[in-house]
Amino acid sequence: MADQKFRTRITDLFGIEHPIVCGGMMWLGDAEYTSAVARAGGIGFITPRSFPTPEDFREQLRKAHDLSDGKPFGVNLYISARSEANQMLQIFLDIAIEERVRFVETAGFSPKEFMPKIKDAGMTVMHKCTTLRHARSAQNAGVDAVAILGAEAGGHPGMDMIGTMVQGAVVPQELDVPVVLAGGMGTGRQLVACLALGAHGMLVATRMVVAAEIWAHENYKKRLSELGPSDTKIIMSIFGDNSRVIGNHSSEAVLSLEAEGNKDYEAYRPYVQGNLQRKAYVDGDWTRGTMSVGQSVAFAGEIEPVGTIIDGIMDEATVVRERLNRF
């Protein structure tokens, strides 16, 4: 990595060229995409539940090894608060260990129950969470890094809805482990801002959905490329599970149910079920399904290869750093 432009504790921890972490993306985080991120100098995470069977997941890991030019990639484990719902995760973790994956991104709930297995296998784990309290407890549980999410994030930004700017100014100062800042990210200017705030890297997800290597239908990506920061909705607050998604028929329907005070989950199911999201990616009909989209969709203006997106971020960060040096 002779021409490494930004070396941080995160590039050292993951053994990557750039301090760019690409968060796991349900249905979309496959070998093709994750290895493109690896080749471009960042790190991405394969989402095991995106594949029909554990053996299909294993195939993806093998394919990612083949396509990554020996560069690192990881596995995303989205942990449920209900322990019984996490049985599959143990199987996914075993497969990841058998297939010599060295990096894990955990999210959703405390990684504590998985830490012994992760550490026995010598893996490095980054836990993604939304409050300083959760970040501290992940650090105490032994994680190697924390990704802290701000309210702008696609997916689950948490219930406190703390802005990324505040998270960045608070959390890195309070932790000993390196911190990656997330939520609303997509530019080189923001990467420099993350580092200025004291974070050691930047995490992107929504920005990458329009990448050429993402298998989603062209019409879905085209729609995202037209959207701005006002085009997302926060749904499911009524269940204490904020979710930032694309503004469309389904998210409006969910918001109407919430406005009525309806707390019967079955009423929501036709709009929020996961296979509807997958269907939107398959057929490009973005009007149905509650697909995760963050405010950073504003930066997803063009369908282009992962390498072009990451190079663009790094080139801009380099220019911005030079500009700041002149002040």
Ligand SMILES: Cc1cc2nc3c(=O)[nH]c(=O)nc-3n(C[C@H](O)[C@H](O)[C@H](O)COP(=O)(O)O)c2cc1C
């Ligand atoms: C399409 C999509 C799917 C996602 N699926 C997952 C997932 O399966 N597991 C997870 O930990 N986070 C998931 N996330 C959250 C991201 O990894 C990341 O934390 C968040 O999107 C960062 O905010 P940003 O979208 O503004 O970059 C998803 C996000 C998107 C946009």
